[in-house]
Amino acid sequence: MHTFASSISKVFYGTLIHSLSIKEIEYIRQGLLFIDDEGKIAKLVKNVPEDRVEAELEGVDEDRVVRLNDDQFIIPGFIDTHIHAPQYTFCGNGHDLPLLEWLDTYTFPRESKFADKEYAHKLYTKSVARSLRNGTTSACWFATIHLDACKELVNIIQEQGQRAYVGKVNMNQNSPDFLIETTESSVRDTRAFIEYVNKTNAQLNHKPLITPIITPRFAISCTSDLLTELGKLAKEYNLPIQSHLCENMNEIGFTMSLFPQSVNYTAVYADHGLLNDRTIMAHCVHMKDEELDLMKEKNAGISHCANSNFNLKSGMADVRKMINKDIKVGLGTDVAGGYSPSILEALRASRSCSVARNADTTLLVTELFYLATMGGARVMELQDTIGNFQIGKEFDAILVNTSADNSPVDVFDHDSIETKFEKYLFVGDDRNNEKIYVQGKEVRLPDSKVASHK
Numbered sequence: 001m002h003t004f005a006s007s008i009s010k011v012f013y014g015t016l017i018h019s020l021s022i023k024e025i026e027y028i029r030q031g032l033l034f035i036d037d038e039g040k041i042a043k044l045v046k047n048v049p050e051d052r053v054e055a056e057l058e059g060v061d062e063d064r065v066v067r068l069n070d071d072q073f074i075i076p077g078f079i080d081t082h083i084h085a086p087q088y089t090f091c092g093n094g095h096d097l098p099l100l101e102w103l104d105t106y107t108f109p110r111e112s113k114f115a116d117k118e119y120a121h122k123l124y125t126k127s128v129a130r131s132l133r134n135g136t137t138s139a140c141w142f143a144t145i146h147l148d149a150c151k152e153l154v155n156i157i158q159e160q161g162q163r164a165y166v167g168k169v170n171m172n173q174n175s176p177d178f179l180i181e182t183t184e185s186s187v188r189d190t191r192a193f194i195e196y197v198n199k200t201n202a203q204l205n206h207k208p209l210i211t212p213i214i215t216p217r218f219a220i221s222c223t224s225d226l227l228t229e230l231g232k233l234a235k236e237y238n239l240p241i242q243s244h245l246c247e248n249m250n251e252i253g254f255t256m257s258l259f260p261q262s263v264n265y266t267a268v269y270a271d272h273g274l275l276n277d278r279t280i281m282a283h284c285v286h287m288k289d290e291e292l293d294l295m296k297e298k299n300a301g302i303s304h305c306a307n308s309n310f311n312l313k314s315g316m317a318d319v320r321k322m323i324n325k326d327i328k329v330g331l332g333t334d335v336a337g338g339y340s341p342s343i344l345e346a347l348r349a350s351r352s353c354s355v356a357r358n359a360d361t362t363l364l365v366t367e368l369f370y371l372a373t374m375g376g377a378r379v380m381e382l383q384d385t386i387g388n389f390q391i392g393k394e395f396d397a398i399l400v401n402t403s404a405d406n407s408p409v410d411v412f413d414h415d416s417i418e419t420k421f422e423k424y425l426f427v428g429d430d431r432n433n434e435k436i437y438v439q440g441k442e443v444r445l446p447d448s449k450v451a452s453h454k
């Protein structure tokens, strides 16, 4: 007989913390969270005393119940709205140069190695595992121009169980000979990549977690013809779009010299059918007011990548202004412009960035946590699927333990759940991420030795 209890795959009992809005974090104490066999949140009961738990469980097997202790809590998984999978290979290096020189000197030579599928398999296994281990349950990945390596990345993400947008990068101008395509091959391979992901998804016995995303690297590396074709592909397949925007002053100047018909850099994408409610633009550091207004008008999202913006000396984005204009904003690690694949580090850099910009309008913990979870979900247009623990959403989450082995966080008797949570945000790391769930399933990370590559 199909009963409520028989449809439940897991129940968590303990503290749950999530964002209700950008202004409010909800701390649910003694919560009972029921996950169904499709990985969705079926029921949430708050303030259940110990002696009521049995009655509330309604016959769910005890082996499906996870009971948290006072140092543990569950939060929604982090959403990394901008990360480059091949660049993890030089994460932590190369911060001496600004963007355009950094691309030529470090990034393009390393990305060219992904022409080799075997190399891609080994390296991508490591990139994805590191991202997941840091609690990123959803990521917007840039791959490279290479079709076979892009397919490998999809296979690895599928195997490891992350939710993801994956983009085959497009580059047909202003790129080195060893990392460039023609317009025709770029469009052909992008179409082949989309078809590959769609075919892979059709074979699954669960709701797919991976979506192809149209990924012109940035306007500098794509001709107007190619941008137009990519806009058409996004429309034909109804796909999200990601790129870079207004990261660095030299980049902006070069872009405007290439696209003089457009009124500004943001308009370059709009003029090619690439700016809509499924677009994610990384950086947006040097935006004119009219560009922010265009983002708002099109309901496009911004990936704020403060760590990268500090490292590459790009500048400091005005996130307060974006929030005031009600533009969708999430956080991006932007590995390897950013030196860390952890959204916790992105959150900390975002706070520092806001303090350095204007000490009177700094981002608050409530806002930072929202950006790392619900904000990211909105940027990906997945706000009805993930981002918090609303009934009916899919359960993507981190079980945090502030007293885990080797925890960088120290808790004391005076700590409340609120202070433990805040310590995790500012002091914690992946050692505190005891378990990670995507679509209700615990993610099993591969042995890092297996994934390593010399």
Ligand SMILES: O=c1[nH]c(=O)c2nc[nH]c2[nH]1
Pocket (backbone or CB within 6 Å): 084, 099, 103, 107, 217, 218, 244, 247, 308, 334, 337
């Ligand atoms: O931070 C960045 N990383 C990149 O790889 C890139 N490509 C274009 N613009 C970029 N910015």
